[in-house]
Amino acid sequence: MIAQLKTANSHPRREKRLRDASTDARSSQEKDWSLEVMAKFSHELRNPLGSLRSAMHVLRIGPVKSPVQEKALALAERQLFQMSRLVDDILDASRMRNVGLQLRLGRFDLCVILGRAMHSVECTMREREHRLAVSFPDEPVWLECDAARLEQVFVNLLINAAKYTDIGGDVAISVKQEANEAVVQIRDSGIGIAADVLPKVFDLYVQAKPATREGGLGLGLSLVRSVVESHRGSVAVASDGAGKGSAFTVRLPAFARP
Numbered sequence: 001m002i003a004q005l006k007t008a009n010s011h012p013r014r015e016k017r018l019r020d021a022s023t024d025a026r027s028s029q030e031k032d033w034s035l036e037v038m039a040k041f042s043h044e045l046r047n048p049l050g051s052l053r054s055a056m057h058v059l060r061i062g063p064v065k066s067p068v069q070e071k072a073l074a075l076a077e078r079q080l081f082q083m084s085r086l087v088d089d090i091l092d093a094s095r096m097r098n099v100g101l102q103l104r105l106g107r108f109d110l111c112v113i114l115g116r117a118m119h120s121v122e123c124t125m126r127e128r129e130h131r132l133a134v135s136f137p138d139e140p141v142w143l144e145c146d147a148a149r150l151e152q153v154f155v156n157l158l159i160n161a162a163k164y165t166d167i168g169g170d171v172a173i174s175v176k177q178e179a180n181e182a183v184v185q186i187r188d189s190g191i192g193i194a195a196d197v198l199p200k201v202f203d204l205y206v207q208a209k210p211a212t213r214e215g216g217l218g219l220g221l222s223l224v225r226s227v228v229e230s231h232r233g234s235v236a237v238a239s240d241g242a243g244k245g246s247a248f249t250v251r252l253p254a255f256a257r258p
Contacts, residue, residue: 045087052080078123085155089219092152101149101230108147109140110182110254111175117154118173124162125171133172141175141182142255149227150252156220157186157248164246165190182254187247193239201237228252 056077065073092101118132125132143150161171170189175182193201202225228235233252239245 045083049080049084049087053084056080074123078127081120081123085159086219088152089156089223092223093219101226103146103149103230105144105146107255108143108145108150110143110150110184110252111136111141113143113145113147113150114154114173114175114184117151117158120151120155121158121162124159128162128165129168130162130165131168131170133170135172135174137175137177139257141177143182143231143252144255145231145252146227150231153224153227153250154184154186156224157250160220160248161186161188161190161246164188177254177257180254180256182252184250184252185247186250187245189245192242192244193237193246194242198237198239202235224248224250 056073059073114136118134158171158173165171165188172185172187174185174187177183202221225235228250231252233250235248235250238247238249
């Protein structure tokens, strides 16, 4: 009788586990399908975006512009950068989900990679009047890495900080080396992240914070985690809550200093 009661009581729990597993599988399939659809559209957008970049270059090297023309051109360049970044994120997310990430490794100075990332987001930071504080070590921090992929990581993190920090806010970047590990922290004074969202911010399609006028699909932080982990590193996020900013910390294997 006791054995029968145990068996009877275990059925609902087993059925719940099966239902949860089925729901998770269906959700994963839906994500895969939607990502593939977006990837198809993104492939079609690459050629027109390339033509627009060429046209922008021609306009830039033309005669001196009036203040109104200069402002319009700068706005178009920023929007083109955002569109190109979104298309690249979609294609990379689809590629990683299907075949994994292919790395082109070489020896690079982490500070140089970060410098390129900061240059990419300079217009966005300037437009939003952010105060950017940078703390780099005096000596290079050498990594065995795919420089283009890591630049993409830091561009995504800096854009994320810029989007969710009010005009005139603060963004800080610090780099240090601890033995065989490089540590990069990007901290902002923005709107913060709710405690219940923190564990999920690196999941596909999860928005780390409330939507802004810049929009987004929730792909950037998922890509950040994938690229960092493919370099045998880790990424973590911390926030004290709404209105108290957030901090993303990336740790990567580095060559030991002599």
